[in-house]
Amino acid sequence: MNTSKYIVRKAREDEFEKVGELMVQVYSQLEGFPKQTEQPEYYKMLANIGEITTKPYTDLLIAVSQENNIAGAVVYFDDMSSYGSGGTATQEKNASGFRLLAVDPDERGKGIGKLLIHDCIDRAKNNGQKQVIIHSTDFMKIAWKMYEKIGFKRSEDLDFMQGNLQVYGFRLKL
Template identity: 25%
Template sequence: MTHQTIVIRDAQPSDTDAVREVLENAYAEYEQLLSRERWEAYKENIANSLIDANVKAHLLAEAEGTLLGSVFLYHSSDAAYGLPELNIHAPIMRLLAVTRQARGQGIATALIAETIERSRTWGADTLYLHTSDVMQSAVQLYERLGFERADDKDIHKGDSVVKSYRLSLVEADRTIGGKR
């Protein structure tokens, strides 16, 4: 699948089954790393994202008609998580997923670049995301692209912490080759 032209586009209702497959493929590696109850809750969260009316944009990456990646954008912490108390009134990127077979081809970076552009068109100057330490390759990508820890926006679930990261969309020009 190398050297293919990657197209980033908005998801359509007819994409739901293919997106579910991408998400299941991308996140299956974490099943063994999470407790059974956390994994089941995570799978339910993923399934619910496919029908979530609070999604502001759902972007897909495809090549030659094959869906390779997906990302969801929300306009606030209330819309993304039902947590208005996080007080995030800026776009939040969730469930960035690239199939295991298509990793290493810049697909995640292309999806993130498009989330940055969308966020800018909405007038935002910051983009947020939440992740956990178990997703080390994702954390490394986010940090390489200029996302910085925003521990004041972490989500605490019992004894676990879902870590928050933020990206200044002005700074993103330098780290991701922004179009401004």
């Protein structure tokens, strides 16, 4: 697993469309995850992911190869007030979070997801935050093992329902 040929940086405006396409591709392929016809607004948000950067304290981060190919992306929130989830997460203080982690299917198994997560954790530490908060669903259980290996713990107080979809909270104390 050699991630040294990838760097994490903020996505440029001219990359937003490509990142949106990646997000739609990844989330639409999750087994059992609601399809575009079932959650059209969610997929519209994914396709237009660059718009999320207009929120305060919010960055769209990408992992790019030396050839500048986008291998993965994640949305980082340095302040939970911009996080935009249900439940109580947006009221958490001294906390950062990330959402919408997506890795190109052709790049899986190379540590791209971990690279993006560790970049978010480093950003939170550098900004003096005390914790990092994330959410996941049953359809993303494959990522749960990775989150837990990194040190995230389930936090039931952060759970919420998004329509008919159960969303589970995780917390990493820094």
